Amino acid sequence: MAETAAPGATTRVPRHILLPLALAQFICSFAGSNMNVMINDISEDLDTTVQGVQTAITIFLLVMAALMIPSGKLTERYGRKLCFRVGLAVYGVGALLSAVAPGLGVLILGNSLLEGIGTALLIPPVYILTTLLFPDLTSRARAFGAIMAMGGIGAAAGPLIGGLITTGISWRAAFVFQALIVGCILVMSRRVPDPLPAQPGAPMDVRGMVLSAAGLVLLVMGILAVDDNGWLAGGLLAAGALVLVWFFRTARALEAAGKEPLLSTSLFHNRTSNLGLITQHVQWLVLMGVSFVAAAYLQVVRGYNAIETGVIFTAATVGLLASSLGAERFAKRRAQRTLIVAGFVLTVGGIVLLLVLAGGTADPWASAPGLFLVGVGLGVMLTPSVNIVQSSFGESEQGEISGLSRSVSNLGSSLGTAIAGTILVAGPAHAYAAAMITLAAIGLAGLVAGALLPGGSAGVGAPSPGTATQGPSGNT
Template sequence: MLTLGSRMLGPRARRWALAIAGRPTYGVRMTTVAAGQKTGRVLVVILLAQFIIVVDSTFMNVSLSTLVADFDTTVTGIQNAITLYTLVMAAFMIAGAKVGDIIGRKRAFVIGLTVYSVGTTTTALSPSLGVFILGWSILEGLGAAMMLPAMMSLIVSNFPAGPARAKAYAGFAAIAGIAAGIGPIIGGLFTSYLSWRLAFASELLVALYIFTQLKIIKDAPFLGRKPRFDWTGFILSSAGLITVVLGIVMASAYGLFVSRVDVEVFGQVVLTAGQISPTVILVSIGLLVLIVFILVERSRDRHHRDTLLDLSLFSIRAVSSGTSVQLLQYLVLTGSIFALSLYVQMELNYSAIQSGLTLLPLSLAVLLSAAVSGRIFSRRFAPRSVILAGFAIIVLGAATMGLLARDATSGTQFILGLALVGFGAGTIASQNQNLIMSSVKPQRSNETSGVINTAQNIGASLGTSLAGALILSVFVLTATSLIDDSAAFTATEQSQLDSAVTEKAQIISDAQLSTAISEYPSDQQEAMIEINAEARQTSLTVVYAGLALAGLLGFGAALRLPRTPPLASTSTRAGSPAKKNED
């Protein structure tokens, strides 16, 4: 009778009936296992996409000297390429999120992956710095700007609310920190034993694998009326962000506050040496444009018109404070990696693999802390407390790096400082994104992801560009001061050397300097090499002091995070964090 009746029941009622009758429900278990395997594969695909995007921002730092030689360019040229990659992502991330709302998140992911694949292929084959920047900085950056917001929404559609989704969020955030941390190792291995070009070619192989797995990913439909694209907001936000970061990038060539050399535009001098730096002008203009963007978006919202960004998101404390945390965390992490990579290659004459191995303590610390924080801390401690602890560790690590830089003669002397910075960054990464995403409703996940990733990439851009700018600015000030105090040069020679250092400031190795000054008397050669080395060491010390200050700012931002229970406990109540914080 039960068997006959169960045929007329729905699948769920039939399983209940079988269970009450004491009959085994193997089908239920097999379905659950199969579903778990499928979501596991989906997570692998999403994490692979996240990995190749983030690793791109750090794995060429250890190849600076190789890229400079291959493209016959300068460190500043390669630094700009690294910075522009994250800048393009930052400038177009919010627009990429909105496009995903309009055309569909899975379709946006596929389009982004296609553009990214074309970009990484172009980069691998690039014959010049210009083509390298086109493929890496622009095409890969644009592809990533489409992919990243969509990926966060695809987590929502492929993982049920509760522990499964919380673990997916945690994995997504942790893999970003891990990729940034181990990027230098990957770059060092490829550059030293194969070729940096094959590093980008390997990304294409990963992308091709992701293409083969697209069928298992369930799309994340936009709930409600599909918005129209806000072109005004897009132009204003992109222009503002690009202008701000480009202004900071130009500090390497011209100075942070006062221009070291004449500024020319189309052959015409617009600012002379000694006047205000173009950095100050461009950053001020960019901030004004962003203020206009905010005012325009508020006006459009009041008139019930579609906006590029729902500014009400920032009324949620987890979002407003969490984005600041994300920005400052990546500023310190990428700044630390770039500054030390530059130092060991130019000061200690390390190869790419030696530079990568020098950064190994940071990489291992990120891996360890992401695992420990995700599995242990999230069960016992509130995310706010964990993030505060992470920034405290970062500040301690950056300060240690600054102290060690003054007299360092080997990369091994930075082990403690690097381990502390890496452990702090991994600890923050395991908590922050999960906290932010659990604080908003699922239908706002795409837009929120765009905000998070914009902050992350602005931080990465600022980390590299500010580190480079500060290094050169301090280098010039220190070098010119040492030249003026040196008895090896006459007053005329001091004036000439001061002008040369100021106008053509570049961080170069002692070997490169020796070649350039081979015609000088031996005593002057020795003096210039000593000045070059001391100025570099002083620059690194000051940079890490600045990064420690950025860590303190991050600690201040984390103080504003909401006091929530541990993420592992809140994740079991589907939707509760979102409702609590959004209300």
């Protein structure tokens, strides 16, 4: 177990260690949003539809969500660094395959499946390594601030960068760009240490892996099917819920028998962590939902091309970057609950501005104030939400909680795109307001969860992993 720094002390990890971790989060977030501005180009080039491209985007996010929990467990068995590097390699192959895709099927194979699998393998190690290498809250806030800033920039700047590349060269070049970045990260990651040894003999709950993945897949498929067949959608949603219930009952049975399940049910005994997970889920749902709705609206309804859409999204990127880079300063001055609540207030306010300003005028820059406010709000709360969850557990549980945390966040991304896309498919010109109102309502639910967080869960004196503030079950 790593030592915990004394109160007020900070631990500095060399930039050559933090940089590849932050860049990995950037490229994965970029992949989840840059295709939003390529909708028309890809659909025309591959002779498919906007809904087909939306399906590819959603499958990518869904694969990540479904595999994050199993991948978090794999880090214990094979080591965090190895999983990180293997994930990068798989991702790179998927990006190159996507770049030469002759049709939607190959694009789904490369982008949705291989890049999704690669992301699921490499993201849990990013958060586990960061938590272990930064033992005190202030330095961890700085590290997570850098990582979440890069992730937020990747998601918010994805439309701009993707638009520039698509307009200047081709949408295929955007995937080559991803492969090049991944290659650079692979080279830099050779110097990243793994503070804990791998455990080759660690048990693997194969049945739990299958059940958790199947349950999440069925849930998102149900949402995607709402517009086409209400009965089928209801059946898929019900089946997904039942499979997840089966998964949790199986986990409890294994624990009762003295065996180790894929996901320890004790992780859900921590009220602070549970609320933090809800805020993470809602944050990414709103981010990806707003990004998809705004991008589709600007292209399909307003007729803007990829570069014009990307430029407008710069407002969100600037807002998110400015607030994310202030994560360390915010963590010193304000309680994490305060930051999360303020973030949701700003984000919901930004969505309201998008409705009021952008929906009533053809001026493309009418969307800028709302996108900027959404970016600021998300940047303010992304880091404290991650910090609250990761800091609620000791080192031995970091693999599980990191996988669960990333799965919850990526499920939010999947649902954000699926919900927004389902509403828009009926008719983008008329469904824009309905989609934004739905996202605002979900944002308010996240605000409530943030307000319920205990005030003592934030500040420089918050517990770090490994401190003696948790009981046997992980309760604070």
